[in-house]
Amino acid sequence: QVQLVESGGGLVQAGGSQRLSCAASGRTFGTYIMGWFRQTPGKERAFVAAIRWSGAVTYYADSVKGRFTISKDNAKNTLYLQMNNLKSEDTAVYYCAVATSMYSTASSASEYRYWGQGTQVTVSS
Secondary structure (H helix, E strand, C coil), X not given: CEEEEEECCEEEECXXXXXXXXXXXXXXXXXXXXXXXXXXXXXXXXXXXXXXXXXXXXEECCCCCCCEEEEEECCCCEEEEEECCCCHHHCEEEEEEEECCCXXXXXXXXXXXXXXXXXXXXXXX
């Protein structure tokens, strides 16, 4: 079991920045990919960014490329999402997740086994 706890959400103005954190605990040695997804009411959970455990490979949704940066601190078992130049369409509940297979498709929510409880990010225009 892996437990994930997100933090850092809140209200931010358009054009501003915010950093989300996701603290992982439990059996983290089987973690191959960590990712961020977001969801708005009535819509499916959407891929935002992901990073392989080594930190050497990252993936981004086209909508956030150049604005968001995913990173991780293995010593602290913590995943981050630095969000810059935020837009109103970035408003969502953001979830971190863990995939336990090295063959997982990073952008597919169904490939992730463990999920955090989510943190709300609201961007005001």
